[in-house]
Amino acid sequence: MTTTDIMIHSLSTVTRTNGGGKLTVDEPVTLEKGHLFSKEVTDENSLLGWLDLQSQSTNDHIVYISRTPHRRLLNEIDVTKIETYWMTHRAGKAHISPDLEQIHAMIQSRIHNHHGIIVLEGLEWLVSLHGETTLLNFIRTLRDDVHRTQWSILLPLDELAFSSIWLARFKREAPAFVIQNEQEIVQIELGDEPPTAPTVPPQVNEEGLPELVMLNKLPNIGFTRVILRKRILQWRRMGLDVSEVEPALHMNDDEAYNLYSKVEEKVRTAVELERAIEANKDLLSASELTTSKFRIRQLTGLDEIRSTLESI
Numbered sequence: 001m002t003t004t005d006i007m008i009h010s011l012s013t014v015t016r017t018n019g020g021g022k023l024t025v026d027e028p029v030t031l032e033k034g035h036l037f038s039k040e041v042t043d044e045n046s047l048l049g050w051l052d053l054q055s056q057s058t059n060d061h062i063v064y065i066s067r068t069p070h071r072r073l074l075n076e077i078d079v080t081k082i083e084t085y086w087m088t089h090r091a092g093k094a095h096i097s098p099d100l101e102q103i104h105a106m107i108q109s110r111i112h113n114h115h116g117i118i119v120l121e122g123l124e125w126l127v128s129l130h131g132e133t134t135l136l137n138f139i140r141t142l143r144d145d146v147h148r149t150q151w152s153i154l155l156p157l158d159e160l161a162f163s164s165i166w167l168a169r170f171k172r173e174a175p176a177f178v179i180q181n182e183q184e185i186v187q188i189e190l191g192d193e194p195p196t197a198p199t200v201p202p203q204v205n206e207e208g209l210p211e212l213v214m215l216n217k218l219p220n221i222g223f224t225r226v227i228l229r230k231r232i233l234q235w236r237r238m239g240l241d242v243s244e245v246e247p248a249l250h251m252n253d254d255e256a257y258n259l260y261s262k263v264e265e266k267v268r269t270a271v272e273l274e275r276a277i278e279a280n281k282d283l284l285s286a287s288e289l290t291t292s293k294f295r296i297r298q299l300t301g302l303d304e305i306r307s308t309l310e311s312i
Helices: 042-055 100-109 122-129 132-148 162-175 225-235 243-250 251-277 286-298 303-311
Strands: 005-018 023-033 036-040 061-066 083-087 116-120 151-157
Touching: 005 061, 023 151, 023 303, 036 132, 042 061, 042 116, 042 225, 042 243, 061 100, 100 116, 100 132, 100 151, 122 132, 122 151, 132 162, 225 243, 225 251, 243 251, 251 286, 251 303, 286 303
Parallel strands: 036 151, 061 083, 061 116, 116 151
Antiparallel strands: 005 023
């Protein structure tokens, strides 16, 4: 392993036994700089979960090119930390055509500066547009381009969409990189298992805002950064600004849990206040209702909102 390797926290884990319970802990995995990798992905959620984890745990610049519209990515990853492009024939900001020359030019403009990871999703569509031979030549070009740079390129794909002969040639250019599905590895058998992140968008209220839901508090025993990241994603999907807890992803376990607990109490208060507002919305003006719900999702002014409700 050379100094150009980057240690990143994959969703791979080590399982250890503790009094009959099973815990999972993060294990660093290397994604070597200057190389091209592939990954079989049939469920984009696992890929997005991995991407979001990288954005929280590395200083690398991350570029994600995919067929997924930005509005869906907002529910899955922190788009302020990942440079995203929607591969589409539509013209628009942060859109890129499924044209190999355009994609190549964009990737080249990134890999000659700084350091990072580029994830190019959508090979199934590209092969249907350009054919296996042209796509394989494109991949070989990417392999040559990224060589001796401070970047890595990851190519996720559904292997069933390609011929076995083409896959064998492809794997010689882009060897497999392991990303385990977090649903398979985050297993806690100590007490109640924390709820997994929802796989469908949350319900929205009359104002079009995601409905706030009271989640079970995570136990200290078995608390890991993977579990914390899942909880942060749950909160984000409800429209809550929980940036205050993000530094916990880089703290030791005790400090991380203390910060999580502090934010957890704020969130629980916010959920209770929103329910109280809904129960008394006929007694509030439209501006009071809108302002209060906005502040609740920002987790600010909660004591003031409580005082207002108590004075009704």
